[in-house]
Each structure stands twice: as C-alpha cells, then as structure tokens.
Amino acid sequence: METKKIGYGVLGLGIGMAHAEAAAASEHAELVALCDKDEKRLHRAAELYPSAACYTDAEALFADPNVDVISICLPSAMHADYAVRAMEAGKHVLVEKPIDITCERAARIEQARQRTGKRCGVVVQNRYNLNMYPIKQAIESGRLGQLFLGTFAVKWYREQSYYDRGGWRGTWEMDGGGSLINQSLHTVDLMQWLMGEVESVSSSMDIFAHNIKTEDATVSTVRFKSGALGTFVSTTCAYPGVSTEICVYGTKGSIEADADRLKLWKMSEPVGELDEDEEEETMLTRYGRGNRAAAKEEGKLYGHRFVVEDMILAVRDGRDPLVTPTEAMKSVAIIEAIYESAKSGKTVYLDGSC
Ligand SMILES: NC(=O)c1ccc[n+]([C@@H]2O[C@H](COP(=O)([O-])OP(=O)(O)OC[C@H]3O[C@@H](n4cnc5c(N)ncnc54)[C@H](O)[C@@H]3O)[C@@H](O)[C@H]2O)c1
Secondary structure: OOOOOEEEEEEOOOOHHHHHHHHHHOOOEEEEEEEOOOHHHHHHHHHHOOOOEEEOOHHHHHHOOOOOEEEEOOOHHHHHHHHHHHHHOOOEEEEOOOOOOOHHHHHHHHHHHHHHOOOEEEOOHHHHOOOHHHHHHHHHOOOOOOEEEEEEEEEOEOOHHHHHOOOOOOOOOOOOOOHHHHHOHHHHHHHHHHHOOEEEEEEEEEOOOOOOOOOOEEEEEEEEOOOOEEEEEEEOEOOOOOEEEEEEEEOOEEEEEOOOOEEEEEEOOOOOOOOHHHHHHHHHHHHOOOHHHHHHHHOOOOHHHHHHHHHHHHHHHOOOOOOOHHHHHHHHHHHHHHHHHHHHOOOEEOOOOO
C-alpha cells in the first residue's frame, strides 16, 4: 500500500527556495504550499512549482489542511513567533538558523514543541558537510587525544547593498547582531559540537566597513568546559570573502578544514596499514574536494537537501529531527555571551541556563 506523502509548506521565499527545492525533490514529500508577503517573490516561486497553493498571509498557510510541515524561513527575529503559531495550528516545523536571536525566544519554541507534541527541527546544515563526519569521528573515537585548542574564523565579505536589502540584516532588533549571528552561526555551532561546551568568552567587536548598527567584526578568546582553549573570529569585511577556518588540535593530532574541505589531517598514531602521510593523502583526496565530490563517493545528501529530508523522515517515522530546539539553542547562548562580553568588556561565563 502506498503511504501518503508528507505535505510540505514553505514560509518566506529567500533561502526558503532551497527548502522548496529540497521538499520537491524528496520522494517522501510533496511541496503543497508556498507563502511570502512579497507577491513578486511568491509569483516567481509559483512559476517553478505550479501545483503548490500560494499564500501572502501566514495564517492561511497555517490553516491549509494539506500542509503537514512548514519551513520557517523568515527574518531571524520572527522565527519564534511564527514557529509557535504554526505548531499551535497543528503543523510540524523546520526553523531556519538561528533558531531565533535570543535564548529566551528559542525557549518559547521548545515550550511550544513540548506543549503541542509537534516535531521541530532547526537548520544547522554545516554539521552535515561531508568533511565533518571524519572530524567528529576522530574526536569521539579519541584518535586526536585530548583536545587542547580550537581556532575558528569566518572571514567573509558582504557589500553594503546586502545590508540594505530587506531592511532587517545588521540590526539588533531583527538580525540579533551582524557578522557573528548571521554569517558565523554555523561555525559557532561547529565549534561547540566539535570542542564541547563553552565555559566562558572574552570578546571585542566593532564596525569597520558598513553602515549598520551592530558589528561587522568580532574576536573572542574561548575557554571550554574541558579546559581547552579556543579563538573565534567573525567578519563580513574580508574582501572578497576569504575563508572559513575550522581547526582542532589534540595531543595526538591536528585537523584543519575549510567550510566543506579537509585541508590538513595529521595523526601521530596511525591505525591500519597506512602511514601518517598516506593516511593524510587518502583523507584529503576523499574530503578535500568539497561536498559535491565527497557526496558522490559517499552516496549522501548534504546542505538543505539533507536537513529537509531528515525533517520529512522524522515526521514520517515519528521521531525527532537530528537537530532539536534544545540543541540549536547552544550556539545562540554562546553568541549572546560573546555580545555581552564585547559590550561590557568583561569575561562572560555561560551558566548553562539556555
Ligand atoms: N541555513 C543557511 O545557510 C541560511 C542561509 C540564508 C539565510 N538563512 C536564514 O534564513 C532566514 C531568512 O533569510 P533570507 O536570507 O531568506 O531573508 P530574506 O529577507 O531574503 O527572505 C525572507 C522572506 O520572508 C518574507 N516575509 C517577511 N515577513 C513575512 C510575513 N509576515 N509573512 C510572509 N512572508 C514574510 C519576506 O518577504 C522575504 O521574502 C534568516 O533567519 C537567515 O538567518 C539561513
């Protein structure tokens, strides 16, 4: 007997178009509804997906009985309000990153999830870049030994026109900050996912190259609960967009990576038949060429395709998606602590309340 496909709806059609594409590509779902208050965007999306119902009002989307799951792809500070309303209307939700701009708002999503019994996932797709699996495994299996240092940097570039578009980016009210919360959230998430819980941060920030009220550069020194040290840098001023650096160092080895490529893999205690150099060559050949090449070899999805498919399968199978609100709040707590430290000039200790 054929099982009914999950009815998928998308609210907000900027990055929401990647959600629509992923839902349309899934064999377990049907893209049944699209919603954006911007009629031009809605019209463009409707041309691509003519069988989906189109709404300019989110309440009409929430009331559509064909919709089982909604991707919330609105400006960041709207996530909690709309995710809660969608769950209360009986829909499962996949929320874009950041879950919202503060822990307090993120907690409202978690409370609604518990109250309604709906499934709620959050998009932090970089955990599922193909080069991340071996890094996580090397840490968890103990091959890197005791982690003592993690250095992370997001050296990106955005023109002023980027901040002017939509009117919400680079504002405290709607974006929750600048280069750190918007461009670097994924790497903050990877930092805590790979290095473990953060104990304290000591940070500075400033505005160098944009007419915005928040920041376009931050630097932080980090102390992890494990005792390890770290640094985190974010900027949208590094012309023309230079790198994402994800570097972890343990007592038995070092790994350095870009967003989706391994760059260095040095293990002082080789296992199996390969010596240190042969192992590095094998790893860089496999995971040093980016998601597309590695995905072909591994037969895996990545990016929004992976996260949307996980959400669809979670609903179909009655399980939680891989990243739940509680998990997604961890990066927001670190970001709040960094902003607090940069504003106060003091070291901020995370109290674990988020
Ligand atoms: N996971 C990722 O890599 C990734 C990438 C880009 C953006 N994002 C996140 O996705 C979210 C959206 O970012 P974006 O770049 O797509 O922004 P955007 O401004 O391009 O798109 C947001 C859309 O929401 C619509 N909208 C706003 N209020 C609405 C309402 N009340 N009802 C219906 N539609 C409404 C706007 O018209 C707009 O089309 C942000 O939180 C951002 O951080 C995540």
